[in-house]
Amino acid sequence: MATIKAVLADKRLPVALHEPSFSALDQQLLKDCLDSGFVSSVGEYVDHFERQLAEYLGVDHVVAVVNGTAALHVSLLLAGVMAGDEVIVPALSFVATANAVSYCGATPHFVDSEPRTLGLDPIKLDEYLADILQFDGDVWRNRNTGCRVAAMIVMHTFGHPVDMDALNAVAQRYGLPVVEDAAESLGSRYKAKMAGTLADLAAISFNGNKIITTGGGGAIVIRDKNLAARARHLTTTAKISHPWQIAHDEIGFNYRMPNLNAALGCAQLEKLPGFVEQKRQLADAYIQAFSMVEGVSVFQEPEYSHSNYWLNVMLLDEANLVMRNEILALLNNATIMARPVWTLMHKLPMYQACPRMDLSMAEDLEQRLICIPSSPFLVRVASHA
């Protein structure tokens, strides 16, 4: 605890796990949006936000939606996931990753992580799929359940990119479309490419705890122009475009991001490169500080990546596992917010019966990880100490 306190300079208790950062620009754009009267899902800020985000990512098509979960849901539908399918999902993820699969009427099929990235393990996955999948001349099916395995979701845990080249190779072998759950990784890079641009479809979250926020919000990043048009249609209640008539041609979703949220997003995006820089400095400070402490380390980005370090995590050595809850209690009692990683999804009541592989690495990581305060401005506190 003393090490964390030293990094945080012990100035501003309580310390949250991740707080949003606002400035005059956020207030100015929000006021402008209020003054315009266009606060809902029609308005210029939604268009601006989508263009600004597309430019930042270097892509052509971005569709802003109400949250990251909705972005995942629609991405899976666009990937062709249907009721009765199975979708490959990391067991170590936030529950939204699996919930989005369930919203499609499909079943999450949980797979293991690797310690190098905290994301899907491409080698273990390849061996597992070779074992359980069988091609019926048309699609790949799980030989145990008979269900079509329709897609794979990769998630960049705490902002650290998965080994995408290796995972894409596995997905290609089985003709699986890949959806990137980039909810936590806006601003991270895998090799030279931005997270959120590494697959045909990606979902980003702008929840209040993310690197930038729109209050609540999300975005779908889509390579294909026609799929992007379909995403826009589906997320706008499938309304047929017409100057005054109101008609819909299928069951759509009321998922478009409101203009008010997009106004905040435009201001936040301006500051994103600075936030990434601050968060990398904070991670450096933690890494340095913990290099002197035995039995624990701070997780560092995989060698090929430039991570946004959305949440910093401590990794306890095997010998110190018994101390995890004690450390969590000490930090939280001292009003320094710390959290264990999510309870693995195959342990949650609604997902216990889902198909899964051996999840020993995810289970090991679940015991060893502790998330520690990671707001971008904390690094300023540290340097003013």
Ligand SMILES: Cc1ncc(COP(=O)(O)O)c(C=O)c1O
């Ligand atoms: C890995 C992951 N996937 C999906 C989501 C869902 O995003 P949202 O909360 O915007 O629905 C989140 C975060 O909240 C997340 O961390």
